[in-house]
Amino acid sequence: MSYETLLEVTGLINDYVACIDADELERWPDFFTPQCNYKVIPRENADAGLPVSVMFCDSQGMLKDRIVALRNANVFAPHFYRHLVSNTRITGESDGQIKAQTNYAVFQTLLDGETRIFNVGRYDDTIVRVDGKLLFKEKICVFDTYRIQTLMVTPI
Amino acid sequence: MDARVMTPNDLNWPPAGECDSVPYGVFNDPEVFDREMELIYQGPTWNFLGLAAEVPNAGDYKATFIGDIPVVVTRDNDGQIYAWENRCAHRGALVVRDNCGSSDGSHTCVYHQWSFNNQGDLIGVPFRRGLGGNGGMPDDFDMQDYPLRKIRVEDYNGAVFGTFDWDMEDVDTYLGGDSSVNDHVKRIFNRPVKVLGHARQYIDSNWKFYAENTKDPYHASLLHLFHMTFGLYRSSQTGGVRLSNDWNTVLFSESGTDSDESLKETSDAHLRTYQAGDYSLEDMSLLAGRAGEWNDNTTLVILSIMPSLVIQQIQNTLAVRQIVPKNEKEFELVWTYFGYEDDDPELDAIRLKQINLIGPAGMISMEDGESSVICQQAISRSRDARNVLQMGGKTAEDQDHLVTETTIRGFWKKYRELMAY
Numbered sequence: 001m002s003y004e005t006l007l008e009v010t011g012l013i014n015d016y017v018a019c020i021d022a023d024e025l026e027r028w029p030d031f032f033t034p035q036c037n038y039k040v041i042p043r044e045n046a047d048a049g050l051p052v053s054v055m056f057c058d059s060q061g062m063l064k065d066r067i068v069a070l071r072n073a074n075v076f077a078p079h080f081y082r083h084l085v086s087n088t089r090i091t092g093e094s095d096g097q098i099k100a101q102t103n104y105a106v107f108q109t110l111l112d113g114e115t116r117i118f119n120v121g122r123y124d125d126t127i128v129r130v131d132g133k134l135l136f137k138e139k140i141c142v143f144d145t146y147r148i149q150t151l152m153v154t155p156i
Numbered sequence: 157m158d159a160r161v162m163t164p165n166d167l168n169w170p171p172a173g174e175c176d177s178v179p180y181g182v183f184n185d186p187e188v189f190d191r192e193m194e195l196i197y198q199g200p201t202w203n204f205l206g207l208a209a210e211v212p213n214a215g216d217y218k219a220t221f222i223g224d225i226p227v228v229v230t231r232d233n234d235g236q237i238y239a240w241e242n243r244c245a246h247r248g249a250l251v252v253r254d255n256c257g258s259s260d261g262s263h264t265c266v267y268h269q270w271s272f273n274n275q276g277d278l279i280g281v282p283f284r285r286g287l288g289g290n291g292g293m294p295d296d297f298d299m300q301d302y303p304l305r306k307i308r309v310e311d312y313n314g315a316v317f318g319t320f321d322w323d324m325e326d327v328d329t330y331l332g333g334d335s336s337v338n339d340h341v342k343r344i345f346n347r348p349v350k351v352l353g354h355a356r357q358y359i360d361s362n363w364k365f366y367a368e369n370t371k372d373p374y375h376a377s378l379l380h381l382f383h384m385t386f387g388l389y390r391s392s393q394t395g396g397v398r399l400s401n402d403w404n405t406v407l408f409s410e411s412g413t414d415s416d417e418s419l420k421e422t423s424d425a426h427l428r429t430y431q432a433g434d435y436s437l438e439d440m441s442l443l444a445g446r447a448g449e450w451n452d453n454t455t456l457v458i459l460s461i462m463p464s465l466v467i468q469q470i471q472n473t474l475a476v477r478q479i480v481p482k483n484e485k486e487f488e489l490v491w492t493y494f495g496y497e498d499d500d501p502e503l504d505a506i507r508l509k510q511i512n513l514i515g516p517a518g519m520i521s522m523e524d525g526e527s528s529v530i531c532q533q534a535i536s537r538s539r540d541a542r543n544v545l546q547m548g549g550k551t552a553e554d555q556d557h558l559v560t561e562t563t564i565r566g567f568w569k570k571y572r573e574l575m576a577y
Contacts, residue, residue, distance in 0.1 A: 040517065044255065045353040051508055052353025052493050054517040061439030068435055073381040075523040147356040147488065151525045152517040
């Protein structure tokens, strides 16, 4: 594992969370490969070996559908997200796939101006290079904050 | 019971027997909440404790709540399920401190290591006879006199209920015996289930706003726009509502049964929600369920078994939702998703994918949390003012359509009776 790889992976993760925090959600699916795996899974399920995720998309199309639903169908309190990410580690590299783990914290601010710690957890990422660009083939968000405040509509 | 709790709370109820409006004071008064914990949650009701599949083996246990009271569900060596209040008989500490686990048959309070068996009987007191001739419990101390507070339990086809009222009728009778509500419960719990996982939601509202929501077919096509956007459900679809013991209710509908006429009426009403065809799913696999799983056309069943349980079938998703009230303006909703033990891998995959539709991040249902919150925010100082519950009439009875609040009226009818309002 090279320092350049780590730098490139942290760059990808920083760009990913910046996209969500800037509410540019229509670009969010572009961070994934067409066939992908995106899961937001409560830590209590992950630890118990239970499969239920609160969000589970196995294609870029499903990611897009989530955003169409968010923009046009779902009703929720307007809010901002602010992701803080740290402790990125490359945990494996083989067959052109990079495995990485990163801690994240998502702060949510509603229109009354109050900021709450909304969701804290860990990204387990599998990253591949397509046409020179790094993309998520798999992104598993294992969240410690397994009691969700009100609802979760914006991706993590 | 203390007098404060037993004094009715001077609420602006409509005349006795009317159930088509409710004073907002029931949603924001801490004394009303205290009374509910006495008269409803510790009264003549069956409270959902979990699935039997959550404690499959002897020694397995699960911590949960009845109302805001911590309780523990266990399975003993006799194969039976037991439950007791999670409060040490000694000085009141929590005996079980994790969400679930498996024990060797004893549960030991960490504070002074008093120890209890799976059935809640006291089996060990350290230094009971003193130490080196000093201390010890008095000679007349008998461990049999100090069990944990026991809860009567019934495992009803895999759904476990508990009650503090030992004179209670059985669960079958509570669900209406030979009733449509009970038939729907038995339809879903027709064979052994397996747990697929949990999700938890914390909602800043009174638990009864959510109880109303789960008995409200009127809102479904108006609040939940995903249905309309993708043509999954409309009020004009065939369906109906049934009640048993007034406040145990079921809403059900069948898919693909809209008449052309009712579709046109919906379209002509220019509801903001009627946008079928405006959007289509890029990946249709989300909706690729398995039809006829129960040998019928029913695609939606919402059973609301008061005071603490919702059982759902939406498409192929199955879940129980436990309502855990925390105080007059907060409750937790604990989802347990399940399938059947004999599900094939394809059906497993279908259920897991459809969870995208239903749950804290469910594209169909997430708004239910939000609607409860905005009600609570709106009634901060409302006490005497009342809501309006007249869609579909003023009384509570079965109806063969979904344009109604009859089931909500049934809830309040039973609520007033239990609360002696």
